[in-house]
Amino acid sequence: MTAKSLPISQEDPRCVASDSRQLNVQIAQEEVYSFFVEIVKKLxxxxxxxxxxxxxxxxxxxxDSDYVPGIYSIFLNDNEQELCNTLKRCCYIIINNWKTNRKDKYIQELVNLFVQENLKIKTNNLPAVKICKSWLENFxxxxxxxxxxxxxxxxxxxxKGHWANRYTSYLLIDQSVNQNNPREQQEAARRLSKQIKDKFKFELAMYIARSQSACSSTTRYTNPSILGNHVLRLIKTIVLKRGVFSHENIAHIFLKQTQNQSLKEFKINLEKYLFFSEKNQELVDIWRQQFTDTLLLWKTDYNQEIxxxxxxxxxxxxxxxxxxTENGKEPSSLFILLLNQGNSLTLVIILLKIILICKNSRRHLETRIAHLIRFYEKYPEEECKGIINFIEIFNITFAIHAENVEYNLIKMEEDQSSNPQLNLDGYRVFSQMKVDRQK
Structure with missing residues (x-):
């Protein structure tokens, strides 16, 4: 069977009853999907x-004045969206297979089918063909x-290119959770996002190891972030808080202490947990008050619920x-306040604390970051230094606190101070893959 031999009716859909017409569309769509599922495995x-x-x-x-291109004939009765859905799902059926089988270069060719110069469609005045062309251009x-x-x-x-390209993994997560996308698109987006994040974690670990070695050539390692030479000090600052007072241990204690509390009690304690031990208390009090006022007013009808x-x-x-972002379209007032005051690391640590008590919120958080990227991407890079710095710190922080990598700060030089923050240069960061003891 070929695409041309697919049993798509050439009957004018405008002459068919609405329910029957919709059924014909669905049948034709399933035939097309099955066709591509079959050939992408064999051809x-x-x-x-x-x-x-x-x-x-x-x-x-x-x-030809009597000709309507095969698959378009079933969509001509104001069914442009269904054509778009069909086109999309076919693309992702193919992409999923080629990604699995490492045929990425052909994905580029698939995407290029719509933009190559030799595929530009000639103009003619046939109504049906003009509609089909406009739909393809709209896509x-x-x-x-x-x-x-x-x-x-x-x-x-x-x-290279637009600055938002560096953060594709978040835009893919947004695709993967959108229930309006075909399941093949959600799957492909989820898989590629994970690959990108895993690659970043690996490159960060290799950079840390090699950049601290005197015998390593600077050409043998690359910094996966854009923070330059300051990234090592940032990493040491993040890794510093370990042991009994690590973020993980504090999160574990918080969850134990808040068991069986009412929602009202939990909100009060959550505010204390998130802002506890943050520096510069004068600034923190401003954020804290705004945060508290908003949180306490949320779901007051459920305040007595356990x-x-x-x-x-x-x-x-x-x-x-x-x-x-509260609406998925523009940054929240608290986000703008924190960024304008240059407190990206504080914001990231607070977000980390949230995920440490509720891992299932991770996807929601990454989706919200995607929404922020979409908001800011219309501005040039020089006007987006705040959001870019935030995302870079977020990437590094969450890579360091990943489930499968462990980072430790080891003292290499003796000094008179017991506070490592005073002499971070005397410490080295070591990373290692964690062993899954359940296997």
């Missing part, structure tokens, strides 16, 4: 590209196609909203 990528092009692009140059200019292009941004070249896992998740997600 070489070049043949898959040829079939895809034949189904969705070839034929739009026809000047190329849509958010859907922009999301598709994320799968061909090479991680090693992510620093905190459960579900209520914990909802509360933590809401706190994340206060600290990032």
């Amino acid at each position: 070489p990528p070049e043949d898959v590209l040829r079939e895809f092009k034949g189904l969705f692009i070839d034929g739009l140059d026809s000047e 190329v200019n849509s958010k859907d196609y922009k999301e598709l292009k994320l799968f061909v941004i090479k991680y090693d070249e992510s620093a 905190i459960t896992k579900e209520l914990l998740l909802r509360t933590c997600n809401r706190v994340i909203d206060y600290l990032t």
Whole structure:
């Protein structure tokens, strides 16, 4: 079977009853999906590209007044969105297979089918063909196609082009949780986001190891962040808080102490937990008061409810909203306040504390960061130093506190002080992969 032989009806859909027409669309869509699921497993990528092009692009140059390109005929009754959905899902069926089988270069060719010069469609005055062409052009200019292009941004070249390209993993997470996206897109986005984050964690660990070695050549390691030579000191500052007073231990104690509390009690203690031990108390008090006033007014009808896992998740997600973006479109007032005062590290540590008491909020947090990137990406890089610095510190902090990597600060030089913050240069950071003892 080929794309041209797919049993797609050429009957004018405008002559069919609405329910029957919708059923025909669904049947045709399933036939197309099954077709690509089958051929992407069996045929070489070049043949898959040829079939895809034949189904969705070839034929739009026809000047035959009685001709409507095969698959478009079932969508001509104001079903542009369904055509877009079909096109998207077919793309992600192919991408998932090629990603699994490491055929990434062909994903680039698939995306390029819509932009290559030799595929520009000629203009003619046939009504049906003009509609089909406009739909294809709308797809190329849509958010859907922009999301598709994320799968061909090479991680090693992510620093090139727009500054937001460096943070593709968050934009992919946003795709993966959007229930309006086809499941193949959600799966592909989730997998690629994990690959990018794992690569960053590995490169950070290698950079730390090699940059502290006198015998390592500076050409043999790269800094995966854009923070320059200051990144090592930042890493030491983050790793510094270990042992009994580590963020992990404090989070564990907090969860034990707040068991069986009411939501009202929990909100009061959560505020203390998040802001405890933060420096510069004068500034912290300003953020703290604004935060407290907002949190205490949230879900007052549930104040007497005992905190459960579900209520914990909802509360933590809401706190994340206060600290990032409440509507998913623009930064919250608290986020702007923290960034304007140059307190990115403080904000990141507070967000880390939230995730340490509720790991299931991690995806919500990363989605909110994606929303912030989308808001700021319309501005040039020089105007976005605050948000970029925040994301870089966030990447490093959460890589250091990853489940599968352990970082330790080891004293290398004797000094008179017992406070390592006074002489971080006398310490070295060591990283190692954690062993899964359950295996």
